[in-house]
Amino acid sequence: MWHGAEVVYHGAVTIFPLTSLVWRFCPDAGSFMRRLLASSDFRAGFVEMLPACVALVPFGLVCGVGAAAAGASWLAALGMSAIIFSGAAQVLAGQMLAGGAPLAVIVLTCFVLGLRFLMYSAAMAPYLKALPARWQQALAFLLTDQAFAAAIRRFNAKDDPHGGAQHFLGCGMALYICWQVTNMIGFFAGNLIPASWSLEFAVPLCFLALVAPLLRDAPTIVAAIVAGIAVVALGGLPMKLNLIAAGVIGITAGTMADLARDRWTRR
Amino acid sequence: MDAALKLWAVIFAVGLLNYLSRLSFIAVFARRSMPPLLGRALKYVPAAMLTAMILPMVLTDPVAGNAMNANPKVAAAVIAGVVAFFSRSMLLTMGTGMAALWLLQALG
Numbered sequence: 366m367w368h369g370a371e372v373v374y375h376g377a378v379t380i381f382p383l384t385s386l387v388w389r390f391c392p393d394a395g396s397f398m399r400r401l402l403a404s405s406d407f408r409a410g411f412v413e414m415l416p417a418c419v420a421l422v423p424f425g426l427v428c429g430v431g432a433a434a435a436g437a438s439w440l441a442a443l444g445m446s447a448i449i450f451s452g453a454a455q456v457l458a459g460q461m462l463a464g465g466a467p468l469a470v471i472v473l474t475c476f477v478l479g480l481r482f483l484m485y486s487a488a489m490a491p492y493l494k495a496l497p498a499r500w501q502q503a504l505a506f507l508l509t510d511q512a513f514a515a516a517i518r519r520f521n522a523k524d525d526p527h528g529g530a531q532h533f534l535g536c537g538m539a540l541y542i543c544w545q546v547t548n549m550i551g552f553f554a555g556n557l558i559p560a561s562w563s564l565e566f567a568v569p570l571c572f573l574a575l576v577a578p579l580l581r582d583a584p585t586i587v588a589a590i591v592a593g594i595a596v597v598a599l600g601g602l603p604m605k606l607n608l609i610a611a612g613v614i615g616i617t618a619g620t621m622a623d624l625a626r627d628r629w630t631r632r
Numbered sequence: 633m634d635a636a637l638k639l640w641a642v643i644f645a646v647g648l649l650n651y652l653s654r655l656s657f658i659a660v661f662a663r664r665s666m667p668p669l670l671g672r673a674l675k676y677v678p679a680a681m682l683t684a685m686i687l688p689m690v691l692t693d694p695v696a697g698n699a700m701n702a703n704p705k706v707a708a709a710v711i712a713g714v715v716a717f718f719s720r721s722m723l724l725t726m727g728t729g730m731a732a733l734w735l736l737q738a739l740g
Contacts, residue, residue: 416721416722416723417722417723419723420722420723420726420727423726423730435639436635436636437636437639438636441639441640441643444643444647445643448643448644448647449646449647449650450647450650451650453681453682453685454646454650456685457685458642458646462638462639462642468638468641471642471646472645472646475642475650476646476649476653477677478677478685479649479650480653480674481674481677481681482650482654482656483656483674484671484674484677486653486655486656486657486658487656487657487666487671487674489657489658490662494662498659501655501658502655502659505651505654505655505658505659506651506654506655508654511722561737562734563730563733563734563737565689566689566705566708566729566730566733567726567729567730568689569685569686569689569690569705569709570709570712570725570726570729570730571722571726572682572683572685572686573686573709573712573713573716573725573729574712574716574721574722574726575678575682576678576679576682576683576686576713577712577713577714577716577717577725578716578717578720579678580679580717584675584676585675585676585679586679588676588679589679589680589683591680592679592680592683592684593683593684593686593687595684596683596684596687596688597687597688597691600688608681608684611680612677612680612681612684613680614680615676615679615680615681615683616673616676616677616681617673618676619675619679620669620672620673620676623672623675623676624672
């Protein structure tokens with residue numbers, strides 16, 4: 366059964382307090398949005414992300430379905446997509462919750478997965494240095510794999526930190542809106558999707574789209590292969606501990622291969 | 633622990649840690665540069681962690697158990713991986729991967 370009326374009701378109930386909160390704390394939000402929409406950089410970023418948004422629709426739906434299957438309330442499902450805002454971490458947390466892992470193990474594994482944001486943050490930092498703290502905090506919140514790739518390309522192409530920041534904000538907001546909407550549709554209407562579509566396959570496909578292009582240098586290939594072998598070999602570990610173990614082993618192997626390559630080429 | 637409470641604890645703890653990781657060098661350690669060994673190790677986080685998540689999802693077939701030779705997901709994932717490697721496009725990877733899976737399932 367489709368919960369169409371419920372979606373509209375919950376959407377309205379959620380969006381109204383959120384917008385009134387925005388107006389309460391930032392009375393100039395309206396004029397800010399108007400200026401943003403007038404900015405060609407913001408619009409360019411928003412439009413540039415639309416193909417990625419389309420590709421993320423099945424992933425978002427699966428995340429919403431997964432939240433519903435895990436017994437989350439609609440608010441908790443929205444909390445996952447809106448607060449965590451990382452499909453990989455949401456899927457990982459969902460799997461580990463279903464696997465009965467304790468809180469500390471779940472948080473630690475998701476933290477290791479989220480360590481890639483440290484790298485993105487360091488790569489992005491020089492371009493955002495000139496911006497006000499509010500912009501830095503907002504853009505950091507919207508830092509995801511796809512937005513990072515698009516934004517860093519724009520920063521490298523043009524020496525224009527303010528235009529680049531607006532472009533980044535456009536990318537981030539397109540992804541954020543798409544993510545909340547698809548997660549909520551998946552949560553309320555996921556039972557309409559036939560199982561024969563194998564929509565859950567969208568999740569490894571999204572990760573493949575991120576990983577496969579990285580496999581161009583030896584240490585990265587070593588990290589991927591070692592992590593892959595480790596996760597299968599350690600599949601017997603309880604509480605999905607094989608994920609964090611394989612991650613740490615793969616990262617270590619990649620780093621050691623990198624160091625060994627340096628020593629080799631220096632000689 | 634109550635399941636709903638545990639879920640909210642996960643949401644806030646993971647959300648906070650993710651945000652701090654995202655904010656780290658942009659604001660918190662803005663005046664510091666990345667320690668070289670850490671920078672080196674972080675380069676391999678996506679390859680290691682995401683591969684560790686991909687394999688169990690592809691290798692286990694909810695219908696046929698763990699029969700790798702009868703699992704169309706493996707072939708579909710290999711095709712999608714090749715497309716991703718050359719195109720670097722999310723949309724193209726998703727499109728070919730799902731199309732390959734549906735085709736293989738229809739043939740199998």
